[in-house]
């Protein structure tokens with residue numbers, strides 16, 4: 001239950017819920033499912049759209065917890081959008097486009113790299129106050 005709450009805190013999950021968290025060969029796998037209270041949204045225009053079918057499950061690498069890798073598993077739905085006209089994949093708020101990692105992981109990685117660069121600059125700069133003001 002604690003791990004499910006941590007995942008909910010690190011991922012935008014409106015319209016979805018964490019079904020289960022299980023141990024996989026390479027870490028933890030959190031299986032996501034649609035929340036029946038929300039209609040799926042079209043990835044083309046962001047508006048609510050009618051359910052068509054479900055695609056095979058995809059795996060998204062997420063922020064590791066205590067050094068243990070975490071993956072989100074979700075079978076995206078396709079929708080029929082009357083606004084765009086056509087069939088589109090639903091909006092998955094935790095991922096950008098067809099990427100295989102979550103936005104939270106991308107943000108965490110950028111933060112870690114920025115911190116490492118700032119620390120490196122402070123170590124190598126003869127003017128440490130200049131590095132701190134970056």
Ligand SMILES: [Zn+2]
Pocket residue numbers: 042043044045046047049081082083084085088
């Ligand atoms: Zn649309």
